[in-house]
Amino acid sequence: MKRSFRIISAGKERLRIWVQIVFTAATNGYWKGFYEGRIYTGPSKSLCLPGLNCYSCPGALGSCPIGSLQAVLASRNFTFSFYLTGFFLLVGSLIGRIVCGWLCPFGLIQDLLHRIPFVKKIKRVPGDRTLRYAKYGILLIFVILLPMFVVDIVGQGEPWFCKWICPSGTLMAGWPLVFRNDGIRQAAGLLFLWKNGILLLLILLSMMIYRPFCKYVCPLGAIYGFFNKISLYRLRIDRSRCVHCHACTRSCKMNINVEANPNSMECIRCGSCISACGQKALSIRAERNDSLLK
Numbered sequence: 001m002k003r004s005f006r007i008i009s010a011g012k013e014r015l016r017i018w019v020q021i022v023f024t025a026a027t028n029g030y031w032k033g034f035y036e037g038r039i040y041t042g043p044s045k046s047l048c049l050p051g052l053n054c055y056s057c058p059g060a061l062g063s064c065p066i067g068s069l070q071a072v073l074a075s076r077n078f079t080f081s082f083y084l085t086g087f088f089l090l091v092g093s094l095i096g097r098i099v100c101g102w103l104c105p106f107g108l109i110q111d112l113l114h115r116i117p118f119v120k121k122i123k124r125v126p127g128d129r130t131l132r133y134a135k136y137g138i139l140l141i142f143v144i145l146l147p148m149f150v151v152d153i154v155g156q157g158e159p160w161f162c163k164w165i166c167p168s169g170t171l172m173a174g175w176p177l178v179f180r181n182d183g184i185r186q187a188a189g190l191l192f193l194w195k196n197g198i199l200l201l202l203i204l205l206s207m208m209i210y211r212p213f214c215k216y217v218c219p220l221g222a223i224y225g226f227f228n229k230i231s232l233y234r235l236r237i238d239r240s241r242c243v244h245c246h247a248c249t250r251s252c253k254m255n256i257n258v259e260a261n262p263n264s265m266e267c268i269r270c271g272s273c274i275s276a277c278g279q280k281a282l283s284i285r286a287e288r289n290d291s292l293l294k
């Protein structure tokens with residue numbers, strides 16, 4: 001007999017937003033840092049948080065996995081990081097992109113921006129399917145190859161994604177630090193302007209398109225997506241209940257054909273499709289993936 005445990009059953013959108021808010025507040029709980037314009041450097045900072053949570057956010061109690069990965073790859077004394085590899089394997093194989101739907105602060109920000117009324121919503125962007133591949137290119141080029149191979153004379157590389165792209169860093173770290181720290185404000189130059197341009201564009205797009213950063217840009221979402229089909233917690237469709245009304249697919253703001261591919265790499269486990277299904281055919285469950293054992 002199959003053993004399974006259901007964690008998302010129905011109609012939980014408000015609960016999801018609250019989980020995102022509480023988790024973001026708790027993991028960025030060094031409030032003094034925002035007031036004093038300096039970052040927390042205590043012992044928990046050596047541990048990674050699951051979502052795209054900037055290391056330099058003044059309140060951050062932990063590190064960003066993508067920032068940590070670049071720091072390891074760019075280091076002139078590069079050594080294989082068992083901690084980071086284990087972290088990605090553990091989080092990915094347990095919950096996959098549940099992190100994106102429920103625990104990531106930048107996911108929360110995009111969710112809130114998309115709720116702003118009076119802005120025309122675009123359900124599907126032209127070229128959507130092709131644009132989705134961009135995040136894998138960004139992961140490969142900006143997170144892995146450039147930090148590893150573009151190095152200075154002592155062999156030290158740079159965190160290219162953090163430095164040139166990450167809008168989460170600009171919002172969570174750049175803005176509060178520039179606002180409260182005189183030294184950082186005076187040092188802010190063209191690079192900060194460039195990063196603000198990216199952030200403002202994403203803020204605007206997020207009001208119209210559901211999670212444009214997660215769909216097209218985020219290297220962390222790309223990594224967790226690889227685990228979606230095999231993670232312990234994943235979306236399950238009870239085919240005996242499904243009446244093929246397509247309500248689940250119509251409700252999915254990540255534009256996934258839920259019936260055909262319930263464990264798509266793009267699924268952020270938000271639960272909208274579960275709520276939309278009048279037959280209760282969908283659930284997110286902890287379940288052994290027997291197909292992997294065959």
Ligand code: SF4
Pocket residue numbers: 051052099100101104105106107108213214215218219220221222
């Ligand atoms: S795709 Fe990236 S930014 Fe979006 S929720 Fe996932 S980790 Fe966060």
Ligand code: SF4
Pocket residue numbers: 235251252253254255256258262266267268269270271272273274
């Ligand atoms: S298939 Fe779509 S609606 Fe369902 S959990 Fe995944 S992202 Fe949300």
